[in-house]
Amino acid sequence: MERTVKVALSDGKSYEGEVGSRLIDIIKTGKEAGDPVIAKQGNEIIELSKQIHYNVSLELLNAKSPIGHRTYLRGLTFLLIKAVDEIYPSARVVIEHSLNNSIYGEIHFSRELNEQDIAAIKGKMIEIVQKDMEIEKIKISKEEALKIFESYEMSDKLRLLKYIDIPYINLYRCGDLYDYFYGPMVPSTGYLKLFDLKYYKPGFILMYPHEDDIYNIEPFKDLPKLARVFKETEDWAKILDVADVGALNAAVKSEDINELILVAEGL
Numbered sequence: 001m002e003r004t005v006k007v008a009l010s011d012g013k014s015y016e017g018e019v020g021s022r023l024i025d026i027i028k029t030g031k032e033a034g035d036p037v038i039a040k041q042g043n044e045i046i047e048l049s050k051q052i053h054y055n056v057s058l059e060l061l062n063a064k065s066p067i068g069h070r071t072y073l074r075g076l077t078f079l080l081i082k083a084v085d086e087i088y089p090s091a092r093v094v095i096e097h098s099l100n101n102s103i104y105g106e107i108h109f110s111r112e113l114n115e116q117d118i119a120a121i122k123g124k125m126i127e128i129v130q131k132d133m134e135i136e137k138i139k140i141s142k143e144e145a146l147k148i149f150e151s152y153e154m155s156d157k158l159r160l161l162k163y164i165d166i167p168y169i170n171l172y173r174c175g176d177l178y179d180y181f182y183g184p185m186v187p188s189t190g191y192l193k194l195f196d197l198k199y200y201k202p203g204f205i206l207m208y209p210h211e212d213d214i215y216n217i218e219p220f221k222d223l224p225k226l227a228r229v230f231k232e233t234e235d236w237a238k239i240l241d242v243a244d245v246g247a248l249n250a251a252v253k254s255e256d257i258n259e260l261i262l263v264a265e266g267l
Contacts, residue, residue, distance in 0.1 A: 005052050010059040017052065024048040024187050029060070031132070031190045033215045036060035038071045038184055049137060049187040063214040067184075075186040076195050076208055077103070078135065082174050083124035088117075092154070096203070097230050100223050101210055104230070106203035115199040122197040128174075132190030136173045145169045148178050196220075 007015045007026050017026035023046065029036050039046040039058045045067060046058060061068040081093045084107055091109035098104070107113050107121075140148075142161060148171070149157040157180055161169065171178045172185050186192065196207040196217050207217050 006055045007052060008055075008057040010057075019053055020051050022048070022187070023050050023052055023058075026052060027060070031188070031193070033194055033209065034062055034064075035191075036062050037068045037075075037186050037191055038065075040067070045184050047137065047184045047187070049135075049185075063209060064211055066211065069211045069214075071184050071186060072192070073103075073208055074181050074183055075135065075189075075192050076206060078172060078174060078179060078181065078185065079125050079128060079189055079192050079195075080105075080121070080197070080206060081179060082128055082133075082177050082189075083121050085177050086128075087120055087124055094156075094203075096234060099205065099227060099230070100221050101218070102208070102220055103206040104200060104203060104227070105206065113199070113202060113204070118197055118199040118204055121204075125195070125197065129189050129192050132188050133174055134188050135185050137170055137185065138173055138178075139168050139170050142167055142169050145171060145178075145180070149180075152178075 003019060004016050005019050005021070005026070007017070007023065009015075009027070015026050015028075023039060027036075029048075036048065038061050039048060040061055041056055041058050046056075063069045063072040077095060084091050084093050088107070088109050091107050093105060093107055095103060095105045107117070142164070146158060146161055149161065161180070169180065171180055174189065194209050194215075194217060198205045198207065198220060205220055207220055209215065209217055
């Protein structure tokens with residue numbers, strides 16, 4: 001019985017490992033800027049944490065590729081959520097929209113966010129990266145996932161999962177924190193060394209390397225007029241009670257979508 005598997009890479013290199021080993025443990029790549037964050041087998045995306053049970057031919061992708069870039073950004077988002085959870089357990093992180101090649105979001109808790117909060121969160125993010133905490137993909141029943149997000153009081157995730165008609169859902173776990181992401185993830189927080197976090201009233205700006213330069217972070221250039229347009233759109237969505245995809249799905253399901261469209265046009 002075959003006890004080893006072979007991983008052949010597109011650059012001509014080949015590796016062997018025990019059956020069932022994680023891809024990252026077989027190829028033993030680094031976690032610095034420019035190192036792979038995801039793999040591809042034909043048209044299938046393969047996470048570096050995936051267990052390999054048979055011989056495969058793969059292409060390794062770093063953050064310079066569109067798929068790798070999105071994987072890195074998804075990891076940064078989870079890192080931010082994890083850091084906020086450790087400092088302010090009752091707070092809720094809301095990722096709003098992109099702003100000049102960065103991400104704008106808000107953190108809602110008992111008082112207004114300030115620059116000291118952002119500095120503390122950034123420090124905690126750096127600490128979590130240095131710990132190189134595993135980000136584990138787990139498959140659980142939809143009912144169990146709903147219970148987890150109910151305990152977190154994450155109403156947006158509850159609304160979203162309500163309309164996903166599958167019995168099992170893949171969640172990601174970092175420490176004791178679970179979350180749902182639509183797309184692949186880096187294997188651990190040690191991959192997420194390059195980022196910056198700045199206070200941008202009333203929320204934050206999460207900065208990250210761009211595909212054309214994955215080794216550096218460009219200075220943030222404010223676009224106040226565009227930011228005001230996004231803020232106005234956000235306010236309209238709250239007025240219409242469709243601030244997230246799950247809420248919009250609920251409006252469609254309840255056949256209130258025509259009324260919602262009319263009100264939106266009136267605004």
